[in-house]
């Protein structure tokens with residue numbers, strides 16, 4: 001009885017907060033809800049993936065309400081900050097989402113170059129392929145739709161993406177946050193009072209694997225990743241799209 005009343009208060013609180021969002025955002029949220037319902041009506045299977053950064057949280061928070069049955073995959077490269085793993089678990093619990101890990105089938109002892117160093121030191125593209133792109137491929141074969149939170153305003157490559165894209169495996173990608181601006185993301189986080197990745201407070205902006213993440217000098221959203229290398233993407237949003 002007590003639990004039921006707590007649940008009711010939680011829902012009322014959430015509904016109150018939703019009213020503070022702009023009409024534009026509410027419309028975008030309705031659009032996501034409609035698409036997910038369409039997938040269900042058509043009997044299509046879907047999953048989401050997330051890196052569990054603070055700016056990923058609006059999508060996860062919405063999916064927790066719109067599609068709690070949707071599995072959310074976290075790519076466990078083995079090189080994440082321990083803070084990210086703790087944050088992933090806290091968010092999963094708080095949002096009621098079903099988080100599952102996927103990882104490379106290539107053991108770390110076989111992920112070293114001729115000098116015996118991990119590939120991220122000499123060939124980060126190959127390291128990302130082994131630890132991120134390749135582990136995603138079986139999911140793209142198994143499910144009809146991959147939901148992920150890329151946004152058009154994050155970099156030049158993402159600017160050219162569409163809300164729906166085909167995958168090389170014959171499925172589809174759905175980008176529900178593509179037209180959300182950085183300001184809208186932070187407005188949602190603030191109004192809904194979402195938690196923050198603990199490394200935000202230390203000045204990190206884009207947080208991926210520990211060896212390839214630095215604090216940015218300028219504070220741009222994707223700055224601080226693969227610093228000093230001619231690389232801005234891990235391949236998930238370039239290679240896993242039908243060209």
Ligand code: SF4
Nearest residue numbers: 120124127128209212
């Ligand atoms: S981000 Fe760095 S450590 Fe992580 S998979 Fe890519 S190259 Fe390897």
